[in-house]
Structure formats: structure tokens, C-alpha cells
Amino acid sequence: MRIGIPDDGGPLVPATPTTTARLVGLGYDVLVSAGAGAGAGFPDAAYEAAGAAVVSDAEAWASDVVAITRAPDALATPGPAGLRPGARGPDGLRIGAVLIAQIAPAARPDLVRALANRGVTALALDAVPRISRAQSLDVLSALSNVAGYRAVVEAAAEFGGMFSGQVTAAGTTPPANVFVIGAGVAGLAAIGAAGSLGAQVRAFDVRPEVAEQIESMGATVVRADDAAQQVSTDGYASSLTADQEAAAQRAYAVETAAADIVITTALVRGTAPTTITAEMVANMRPGSVIVDLAAPGGGNCELTVPGKRVVSDNGVVVLGWTDLPDRMPRHTSELLGTAVANLVQLGTPGRDGRLALDPEDVVVRGMTVAAGGEVLWPPPPVAVSAPASGVEPAETSGSRRARPTNRARPTGGGASRHARPTGKPAHPAVRAVLIGLAATLAALAVAASPADQAAHFTVLALAVVVGFYVISHVSHALHTPLMSQTNAISGIILVGGMLQIGSANPVVTTLAVLASAVASINIFGGFLVTHRMLGMFRRGPADVSEAQVTPVIRASDTGADEGSRR
Incomplete structure (x- = not known):
């Protein structure tokens, strides 16, 4: 079978040279449209080196399996004689083909119907069931992660100062205050990126169980007990009650007034609730920045205009970009390509270049929105073994539903072979x-x-x-230095054992030899593991030489503090 990678006009591409080689290894003929990967930095020659054929756009669209980043806005209905000759773009998708793309089936029923009328088997990458076995196909979480990181980059470009505090001979500057609303995938990515730049990060989420995740990222948890909510048993985040919303609004008002950067990520089933009112924006300092990751769902801020940059009357910048993942096309394409390759591998158990989708597989069924001329959306609910208290709702940009925190498994469609007995x-x-x-x-x-x-x-x-x-x-983060200290204790045992080896008592001598041997293994093994762990955080010689480091460390009068240089 042929897998086509057309050029759908955007900077993203659902196959990289690396994932193309995986598809070729599964037995497929991969046809890449000329220039399809140029926007992400992948030249045609790289695809050819991976085993793909560079073809025209029409030939890629006419393949047996077509993978694109996002489904087309419209699709022509074939006439009695089939497709018209020379059809271009999406209209070149042949009858009976398999389409892999982000389709947004809940918001685009007309497109799903058009795909069904053409007999296309449509697999929606944004409809992957949120179960542990399907995590390698979870495009929404991957894109949310990119969006959260890029939100901090956009905020840094708009903000008129540095994120990290500076101590110089001329004076000091405080670090930027960043407030993140929602600690889902996008929110945690934003917390990590802002913290790595040296900002003081505070974060709020209506789910009290994610407080530990926020703290693990180095941020401070903003607590509003009256706004805490429980998650429904179906795994979806629910809307706040009037009392909960009022309590959350009070917390937002206090935090936004003190923040330099506000990043909002709250989405409930694709709809963005209002978290930042116009009054809150009016109380923020001039030059502050709001990045609304929920802009595709309408926006969390009342001043957000999806796809636009808005400046309030008091000088607050509100960014409503809806294409944040597209602004990092290389890594986003790598994530998309990996998900597509994982999906094709799931449907090719024989590695024979033939896609055999199992409709009884809960993952495949959840993604299939059209097949055999019928609309199959919405899919039947996925039964999971997770209790309500063990579910983490998806209140994050790009996330539709909860992710079970206890690795819930489906009860049907081949799930039994993936079940693992627990002691x-x-x-x-x-x-x-x-x-x-x-x-x-x-x-x-x-x-x-x-x-x-x-x-x-x-x-x-x-x-x-x-x-x-x-x-x-002891925290897990301190296990490596703790190992070095236990090595010192083992050294004491080694010395004591060596002193007792010459004892006249054979039992004492035997125990001394065993203690010395075990302590020696512990010492050398411990230092070896510690060395390898520390090597993960050490720059190589090719990155920077000591001669290059010395003048930087001495340049304290330039305003760069040592912590930000490392």
C-alpha cells in the first residue's frame, strides 16, 4: 500500500525523515509531496534518503493512505462517475482511501459526513481515547505541551524585561512574576519553561490533587479551597458551580494584579470559561502580558480575540494566538510524525505494508469517525477501571478529557492482552x-x-x-547525592573490615572478608552510578571550553548573574 504525505499548505508535516524510515520499514511505499517538509526544515533529499519517493501533490493525495496535519475545510462530493479527472488538493482523495488527520469531529459534522459519503475511512488523531495504551498516539497532549512552552516564549518577546532577577554593580532587578491558570499538560509546560527562565511562578488549578505536580515543577500553589471541585466519573472536567466560580474569580483578581505575565489554559470540553475579566485586566500593571492558550475555544480573557494581538486601554497586551504549535514546526512535526507512525504500526501487525484496522480495538474504534460510508462519531464510551477519585481532568489547552492517573485500561477490544497482573x-x-x-x-x-x-x-x-x-x-531528587554519602559510610565499613581480617577467630575473619568485599562493591558501584548521573548534566568539550567560561564568570559588572549563565 502507498502512504501519501501531501503538502496541506501549513508549516507542519505529519511525517519526518525519521518516521518515514519507520513506515518504509513496515513495508509501505511512502510518497511525499515535493516541498511538504520545507516549512519544518526537512528537505526533499532527506525524505528520499529515508526511502520515500518525492512526487507531485496530486499523486500524494491519490494514495491508499493519506496523512495530513489537519483535515480540509471542505470536501467535494463525487458524482455518479466518481471523481473528476485532475482533481487537486483534498478533492483528489480517492474513494475508499484512509485519511489520518486532526479532524475535530465534534465541531465539524459536515466534514465527517462528506468523508463518509466518499467511503473514506477517517481516523481522527484528536479523538484518541485517553487510556494508557493509546498514549503514544495522543496528539492533543503533545501539541498542548508545545503550546505551553511557546506561550512563555511569546510572553518573553512581549514583556519589557527579563524573567530572571539580576544583581549588578549598578543595582538589582526583581524576577518576573508569572501566574498560570490550569495545571494540565499545557499549564505544566508553561510552568516549567517560565521557571527555567528564572521567573517566580505561581499556579492555580481547581483540582486540588495537582498541587503536588505544580510544586514538583518549582512553582508556588495558589490555593482557593472554596473553588476546589471533584471530577465526574466519566473522566471529563465539569464546569464550576456559581460558588466555586466566585471563589476562583477572587483568587484570579488577587494574582493577576500582582503578575507580570498571565498564562491561561482552561478548557472544559473544548469551551473556554471566562477566568480573566476586563476589570481584572484594568487592574494589571501597564506592560503586563496575558497569553490565552484557550483562544481556540473562545478565550479565557474577556478581551481575547482569537488569532489577534490586543492591547488594553491601560497597556496590557493580550495574545490570542491559535497557532502556537505551528510556530515551532520542527518539533511539532516530529511529534505528529511519531504519532502517525505509531498508529500505522498498530494497524500493521504483520509488517507487510498492508493496513489492517481492527474495529474491535478500543483505540482504533475511538479514532474512527467514518468508515464504510457511515458516520461512526461519537464512538461508544470507553469503560475504564479508574474510580472518580483517581481521575485527573484535562483542564488544559487542547485537551478534551481526563487522563486516568492510575493507568486505567479499557475493558474491551483486545485490552485483555495488555492487562498486567498486579500483586x-x-x-x-x-x-x-x-x-x-x-x-x-x-x-x-x-x-x-x-x-x-x-x-x-x-x-x-x-x-x-x-x-x-x-x-x-528523602526526596527522589536527592537520591544521587545521598548515594555519595552512603559511599562514605561504606568506606568506614571497609576500613573496619580490613582491621578485623587478621583476627585469630575464623568467624570474625570470615565476616570481615565478606564485609570488605560487599563494601568495596557498594563504593565502586555507587561512585560509578553517581558519575554517570552527573554526566547527564555536564556540558561536553564541544559545547564550551574552560577558557570560554572564565571571562564570562568574571564579567559580573555586565549584569549577568552566575545562576542565569549556567
């Missing part, structure tokens, strides 16, 4: 009995030991208990 935890009573038995045996061992040995057993027991509670409460 049954021990009953609390059994654990208590085992702990009591171990304590009794330890006490008997101490009682039977000589008096001078009882003190050693006591010290050992206390060290085990204290060590367990200390290490179990």
Missing part, C-alpha cells in the same frame, strides 16, 4: 504478625547474647530504624 498486598494483620515475630526473635537473640554484645545489638537496631525513616523521607 495482592499483604493483609495488615499478617504484616503485624510478621513484624511482631521478627521483633520477638531479635529480643531472644539479644537476651541470649553476652552482656557486652547486647549493647552492639541495640546500636544496630537503632541504626536500622533511624536509617529507614531518614532514607524513606
